[in-house]
Amino acid sequence: xxxxxxxxxxxxxxxxxxxxxxxxxxxxxxxxxxxxxxxxxxxxxxxxxxxxxxxxxxxxxxxxxxxxxxxxxxxxxxxxxxxxxxxxxxxxxxxxxxxxxxxxxxxxxxxxxxxxxxxxxxxxxxxxxxxxxxxxxxxxxxxxxxxxxxxxxxxxxxxxxxxxxxxxxxxxxxxxxxxxxxxxxxxxxxxxxxxxxxxxxxxxxxxxxxxxxxxxxxxxxxxxxxxxxxxxxxxxxxxxxxxxxxxxxxxxxxxxxxxxxxxxxxxxxxxxxxxxxxxxxxxxxxxxxxxxxxxxxxxxxxxxxxxxxxxxxxxxxxxxxxxxxxxxxxxxxxxxxxxxxxxxxxxxxxxxxxxxxxxxxxxxxxxxxxxxxxxxxxxxxxxxxxxxxxxxxxxxxxxxxxxxxxxxxxxxxxxxxxxxxxxxxxxxxxxxxxxxxxxxxxxxxxxxxxxxxxxxxxxxxxxxxxxxxxxxxxxxxxxxxxxxxxxxxxxxxxxxxxxxxxxxxxxxxxxxxxxxxxxx
Numbered sequence: 001x002x003x004x005x006x007x008x009x010x011x012x013x014x015x016x017x018x019x020x021x022x023x024x025x026x027x028x029x030x031x032x033x034x035x036x037x038x039x040x041x042x043x044x045x046x047x048x049x050x051x052x053x054x055x056x057x058x059x060x061x062x063x064x065x066x067x068x069x070x071x072x073x074x075x076x077x078x079x080x081x082x083x084x085x086x087x088x089x090x091x092x093x094x095x096x097x098x099x100x101x102x103x104x105x106x107x108x109x110x111x112x113x114x115x116x117x118x119x120x121x122x123x124x125x126x127x128x129x130x131x132x133x134x135x136x137x138x139x140x141x142x143x144x145x146x147x148x149x150x151x152x153x154x155x156x157x158x159x160x161x162x163x164x165x166x167x168x169x170x171x172x173x174x175x176x177x178x179x180x181x182x183x184x185x186x187x188x189x190x191x192x193x194x195x196x197x198x199x200x201x202x203x204x205x206x207x208x209x210x211x212x213x214x215x216x217x218x219x220x221x222x223x224x225x226x227x228x229x230x231x232x233x234x235x236x237x238x239x240x241x242x243x244x245x246x247x248x249x250x251x252x253x254x255x256x257x258x259x260x261x262x263x264x265x266x267x268x269x270x271x272x273x274x275x276x277x278x279x280x281x282x283x284x285x286x287x288x289x290x291x292x293x294x295x296x297x298x299x300x301x302x303x304x305x306x307x308x309x310x311x312x313x314x315x316x317x318x319x320x321x322x323x324x325x326x327x328x329x330x331x332x333x334x335x336x337x338x339x340x341x342x343x344x345x346x347x348x349x350x351x352x353x354x355x356x357x358x359x360x361x362x363x364x365x366x367x368x369x370x371x372x373x374x375x376x377x378x379x380x381x382x383x384x385x386x387x388x389x390x391x392x393x394x395x396x397x398x399x400x401x402x403x404x405x406x407x408x409x410x411x412x413x414x415x416x417x418x419x420x421x422x423x424x425x426x427x428x429x430x431x432x433x434x435x436x437x438x439x440x441x442x443x444x445x446x447x448x449x450x451x452x453x454x455x456x457x458x459x460x461x462x463x464x465x466x467x468x469x470x471x472x473x474x475x476x477x478x479x480x481x482x483x484x485x486x487x488x489x490x491x492x493x494x495x496x497x498x499x500x501x502x503x504x505x506x507x508x509x510x511x512x513x514x515x516x517x518x519x520x
Contacts, residue, residue, distance in 0.1 A: 005411050008360035009418050011168050018422040021415070023158040024352050025327070027074045028081050030335070030342060031149035033102040034066045039466040040109045041147065042066040042099050043117060049095035051492030052499040054121040054130070058088055058491065063134055063146035065117040068092065068101065074154070078348035085341055090480035091488040093473050103469040104337040105236040106207035107147040109462050113213070116143040124502040125513040126313075129289070132514075136288030136295045139278045144213060148241050149335055151343055154307070155355050156327035176324040180257045182359060183306055183325040187254050188366050189358035190304045191374050193408050194332060195381045195392070197354065199401070200435050201347060202233030202385065203334040203446035206454060207240075208462045222451075225460035233385035233447040234334050237303065237378070250293065252300060255365040260306065261321050267293040267300070268317070281511075290518050303332040303378075315520060328355070336446050337465055338453070340472040350431040353416045361411065370395075386442040405439040 012018055034042040046053050046065055053060045062069045070088040075081040092101065102108050110116060118134045121127030137146055162179045171178050206228035212219070217240070219227035228235075235241060250267055253259040275291040289295040297316045308319040308326040330351065335342035366374070373393035380392060381401075391398040409432060416428035438444045443452070457464050507513065 004363070005357055005361045006414060009414055012165070012360075013418060013421075015164065015168060017161070017164045017168075018418050020158055020161040020164060021356055021419050022423040023076070023160075024356075025074045025076065025156045025158065026078060026081050026348065026352065027154040028070075028072045028085055028343070029152040029154070030070045030085060031062050031151075032068050032070075032335070032342075033064070033108055033147060033149060034068060034096065034099045035102050035108045035466070035469070037098055037100070038109070039100075039462040040111070041107065041115055043115070044099070045120070047092075047095040047097075048496070049489075049492060050092060051495035052122070053119065054124070054127050054495075055498040055502070056491060056495035058488070059092065061119040062149075063119060063137065063143075065119045067119070067147065067149065074156075078345045078352065082341060082343070082345055082348065086476060086479055087481065087484035088488070089341065089476045090478075091484060093477040094480070094485075100466065100469045100473065102149065102465060103335065103340075103342060103472050104461075104465045105149050105204040105234075105334045106461070107144075107149070107211060108465070109208055109210050110144065110147060110213075111210065113138075113143040116147060118143070122499050122503055124499070124505075125507050125510055126502065127499070128286075128510055129514065129517065132286040133289055133295055133299075135286060137299070139287050140275065144211060145241065148236050150236060150331065151333040151335055153330040153333055153343075153348075153351055154327055155330065155352065157356075157359070180306075180320075180324040183328055184254065184256055184260070185361075185363055186328060186355060186359040187304050187306060188364075189361045190328075190330070190355070191254060191366065192370070193354075193358065194303060195374075195377045195385075196405055196408050197330075197351070198234050198237060198332060198378070198381045199385045199405065199445065200350075200438055201333060201336065201446060202237070202382065203336040203338070203450055204234050204236040204241075205229060205232040205447040205451050206461050207235060208460070210462075211240075222454070223460055225462065226454070228451065229383055230451075231384040231387040231390075232382065233445065234332070234382045236334055237332055238382040239379075250300065252302065254302075254304075257306070257320060257325065261317050264294075264297055264300065264317050268295070268297060286514075289514065301331075303330070305329045305331065313517075318520075330355070334446075337468050338446065338449060340475045346431045346434060349428050350412070350435055353412050353419060353428050353432065356419075357408075357412045357415045360415070386445060386448055402439055406436070409436055409439065 036042055046061055050059045058071050060069045061067055070085060072081050072084040075084065121130045162175060166175060166178045206222055206226055209225050209227055219229060222228045253263045270293050271291045272293045278287050280286065280288055280290060294300055306320060306325040307329045308323055310316055310319045377392045380390060384390060390401045392401055392404055394404055413432045416432045419428040420426050442448055454464050
């Protein structure tokens with residue numbers, strides 16, 4: 001990859017296009033549970049002061065009514081995205097009353113699955129569709145997995161980058177096809193090297209005992225109310241979380257847009273016997289949208305996705321097929337409970353340099369053998385990523401975690417150097433050097449720091465995270481500006497009005513609406 005990357009960086013620099021690498025677009029989606037003063041999942045409805053979860057642009061819910069999701073607009077710099085995210089937190093705190101916003105990926109105390117309220121989106125057909133989809137997740141996977149929170153990092157290069165790079169590549173095809181192929185090149189390399197992000201930023205090595213709900217597991221006991229694995233980095237991304245065994249046989253192909261769309265399309269149109277036994281409309285109550293392998297595309301829990309903004313009622317896979325890939329969504333980012341926002345600018349800058357390195361790196365496809373190695377590396381890193389002497393798979397056989405990590409960081413450093421030259425300063429290079437320190441000293445990783453502070457506190461996981469959540473609230477809430485309060489107050493009121501208009505408008509019976517949607 002290094003020779004390919006250096007060649008691409010050199011060509012961009014000589015053609016005067018290095019500045020395009022600093023014009024990235026980024027947006028952040030961050031989830032967080034609402035919890036009581038006792039660190040138990042909230043049973044209250046979504047605060048009305050936050051608006052409608054169906055029609056609000058910036059504040060919604062994910063699986064549960066208690067699982068808030070903040071969505072920043074696309075921003076020109078990491079700093080701007082984080083500033084907007086700060087204001088979303090600060091405004092929301094004003095609406096939460098005595099509830100807190102959980103600052104970790106692994107959830108709070110959950111007495112049982114019955115205590116997890118599924119998100120409600122009103123009586124419109126679109127709102128009912130979103131709720132029934134979540135009912136389907138309950139029947140297929142259980143509700144507990146759906147309470148895990150994370151950060152989704154949306155990334156794109158500027159529009160001007162693609163014709164410039166296409167000219168350098170001597171490609172004479174359509175720009176849309178070239179751009180889509182470019183993003184899939186990024187995705188392939190992300191899958192090869194994304195384990196490094198889990199090592200560097202994984203922050204979920206422990207969890208509350210209540211999360212397991214009496215299920216069998218191989219976790220160890222940290223204290224009476226806390227389970228952990230001593231060298232884990234991200235239990236969120238393990239088989240306990242979103243890397244779910246139920247989807248292991250899907251074999252979604254990430255090599256090219258057409259193969260990706262075909263395999264995903266097949267999964268959302270092929271009935272699955274186990275889901276047929278659940279039923280769809282049983283005694284007048286919808287249990288799922290359909291009996292297919294996937295109800296909709298979003299049900300597939302990948303660590304990276306090609307994305308495109310969809311039109312109203314348009315399926316994501318159709319948007320990709322018709323208009324190409326617009327950006328990528330990185331989904332393997334834990335919420336770091338030690339940071340007020342769960343992510344900071346240094347991490348965002350590193351991710352940008354890492355993703356650009358993936359974009360300009362090797363162009364070959366992933367074959368079945370490499371996919372198997374990728375999966376094994378992922379499992380080793382999330383469960384025992386800080387283990388002394390850990391080895392990972394590579395094209396040259398097994399090598400030490402440190403050797404492979406430094407090899408990737410050497411590549412990202414070349415990208416960071418060019419980005420710093422174009423932007424001025426050394427912010428990108430510094431972000432890479434800080435990650436090198438984590439490779440040399442595992443105790444500097446967030447997962448190690450979480451375990452150290454958790455042990456030193458003498459508290460359970462839930463008690464410790466609750467204390468941090470309150471501390472972050474005290475840090476963030478005073479930062480709310482008058483302008484942001486006015487903006488979000490108006491947005492909340494407008495979203496409630498928009499939902500009401502949807503519900504009052506003439507619409508077909510839900511049965512027909514759902515049948516048309518599934519058949520489309």
